[in-house]
Amino acid sequence: DTAVSQTPKYLVTQMGNDKSIKCEQNLGHDTMYWYKQDSKKFLKIMFSYNNKELIINETVPNRFSPKSPDKAHLNLHINSLELGDSAVYFCASSSRGKAGPNLNEQFFGPGTRLTVL
Amino acid sequence: RKEVEQDPGPFNVPEGATVAFNCTYSNSASQSFFWYRQDCRKEPKLLMSVYSSGNEDGRFTAQLNRASQYISLLIRDSKLSDSATYLCVVDRSGGSYIPTFGRGTSLIVHP
Numbered sequence: 053d054t055a056v057s058q059t060p061k062y063l064v065t066q067m068g069n070d071k072s073i074k075c076e077q078n079l080g081h082d083t084m085y086w087y088k089q090d091s092k093k094f095l096k097i098m099f100s101y102n103n104k105e106l107i108i109n110e111t112v113p114n115r116f117s118p119k120s121p122d123k124a125h126l127n128l129h130i131n132s133l134e135l136g137d138s139a140v141y142f143c144a145s146s147s148r149g150k151a152g153p154n155l156n157e158q159f160f161g162p163g164t165r166l167t168v169l
Numbered sequence: 170r171k172e173v174e175q176d177p178g179p180f181n182v183p184e185g186a187t188v189a190f191n192c193t194y195s196n197s198a199s200q201s202f203f204w205y206r207q208d209c210r211k212e213p214k215l216l217m218s219v220y221s222s223g224n225e226d227g228r229f230t231a232q233l234n235r236a237s238q239y240i241s242l243l244i245r246d247s248k249l250s251d252s253a254t255y256l257c258v259v260d261r262s263g264g265s266y267i268p269t270f271g272r273g274t275s276l277i278v279h280p
Contacts, residue, residue, distance in 0.1 A: 085268075087270075092272075093272070093273060094270075094272050095213065095256065095273075096270070097268060097270075108267055142212055142213070148266060156201050156266050157203065157215050157218060158203075158213075158215065158258075158268065159215070160213050160214070161212060162212050163211075163212050
């Protein structure tokens, strides 16, 4: 029944490793996002895909590569992990294509807590 | 001026109190505004959208002031369960929708 799901929930890894986080939504939304929330709790958008097309790409190191195989999935691959990548990563989805009161209301996944040692 | 600014608080209020938060934004062309709530170690959840004419949902009232470029959230008759961080979200693109979150305002409601 989960609307937006992420795996894994926790990820502990060594510096220099490569890891992936997966996100799936069953809300029928056309837009998905990745956010990073750091230790100071600041939630910052990283990427957004609309109908599998990249539409937002903030100033993020190119070690981070999002991939959207279809509208319901948005994965995040991180190469050469660094200590500063430790954070909670949230996936979210929304409906961008339709006008109306629910336009752009985002639903978030439970987050992936990444710890780089 | 930062794109979206909020007073981090914490706002410490007794049960039953009325409390209000403001959130200022820098882009006068912003079109979409929201309030989210985030509990400790949980994901943000939509509390309410903010409409031009203002809107109310139970004990919660949201207002938009375009002239002064801020949105507000008023909580009446505070409950212990209202304790959380309240995040405002503003579309900084002026129509294309690039959501920008404020740093959040922490609310603690005590008995």
